[in-house]
Amino acid sequence: MNTILVTGGSGVLGRALLPTLEGRADVRVLSRHADPRPTYRQGDLSSGAGLADALRGVSTVIHAASQPSRPQADVDMTGVLLAAAREAGVRHLVYVSIVGCDQVRAFPYYRAKTQVEALIAGSGVPCTVVRATQFHEFVAFMLSRLTRAPLLPLPGLPLQPVDVYAAAQQIAQVALGAPQGRAPDIVGPQVLPLPELARTWADATGARTRVLAVPAARRFTPLTRSDLSGVGRTWAEWLAQEATRPNPYAG
Numbered sequence: 001m002n003t004i005l006v007t008g009g010s011g012v013l014g015r016a017l018l019p020t021l022e023g024r025a026d027v028r029v030l031s032r033h034a035d036p037r038p039t040y041r042q043g044d045l046s047s048g049a050g051l052a053d054a055l056r057g058v059s060t061v062i063h064a065a066s067q068p069s070r071p072q073a074d075v076d077m078t079g080v081l082l083a084a085a086r087e088a089g090v091r092h093l094v095y096v097s098i099v100g101c102d103q104v105r106a107f108p109y110y111r112a113k114t115q116v117e118a119l120i121a122g123s124g125v126p127c128t129v130v131r132a133t134q135f136h137e138f139v140a141f142m143l144s145r146l147t148r149a150p151l152l153p154l155p156g157l158p159l160q161p162v163d164v165y166a167a168a169q170q171i172a173q174v175a176l177g178a179p180q181g182r183a184p185d186i187v188g189p190q191v192l193p194l195p196e197l198a199r200t201w202a203d204a205t206g207a208r209t210r211v212l213a214v215p216a217a218r219r220f221t222p223l224t225r226s227d228l229s230g231v232g233r234t235w236a237e238w239l240a241q242e243a244t245r246p247n248p249y250a251g
Ligand SMILES: NC(=O)c1ccc[n+]([C@@H]2O[C@H](COP(=O)([O-])OP(=O)(O)OC[C@H]3O[C@@H](n4cnc5c(N)ncnc54)[C@H](OP(=O)(O)O)[C@@H]3O)[C@@H](O)[C@H]2O)c1
Pocket: 007, 008, 009, 010, 011, 012, 013, 014, 030, 031, 032, 033, 043, 044, 045, 046, 047, 063, 064, 065, 066, 067, 077, 096, 097, 098, 099, 131, 132, 133, 134, 135, 136, 138, 139
């Protein structure tokens, strides 16, 4: 059985990945925090502390650790991880990226994701980059911030949110296979404009914001892949089951 280290295994995607990998790989989780669970390894990708120990005997790394509020940290953490992975003889590194990140110059985080993809591809460590669209939980979290105002004007940005558990299944499958450079993008089953996402979210949660669709100033960059078949629950199904639960991105 492969030994897989999941960086970011304590995060939203990571927590969805762990049950999917159970019984199919010997799984370890890298976290900056001490955790008594036997699968957890304490380590920090910024300093490299604990990394050599965490990588001992590991054949595959799923790299899902990230700090969206500090984009350069993602680039630096990945550099540290790649050096340690090379040293440890890792045979497959899977990097979780975002659909369309290379098309969006306006977001520093998306620029960093693109930079990290290139860093990994040129590292010499056998790798697979797999991009996903925004998770339902993340879209809901962003909307919960936006809908604090009584009136919310929103442009019709199309999004294709995906069920994180379905995305995790695809990513696990990629990690259990051979390195392929780039795996097919992972997307949700429907493309929906932002105002519709906001209205349905407000209806499902009882938020009193009035959403107003407004014309966009510019053409939207493509964050969707309507040409691919989507996986997992639709936004409406997710809302019905989870909209009123505590959001994992809320801290
Ligand atoms: N959210 C989305 O909608 C979405 C969509 C597509 C792709 N993605 C990508 O999927 C990946 C996972 O996203 P997520 O939303 O699941 O992230 P998340 O919930 O914010 O989790 C981030 C994880 O990174 C770890 N981390 C941060 N700094 C670290 C450091 N210095 N050393 C070690 N670990 C560190 C944290 O672990 P500890 O706190 O335990 O150390 C945490 O578990 C990211 O690369 C993201 O870009 C996300």
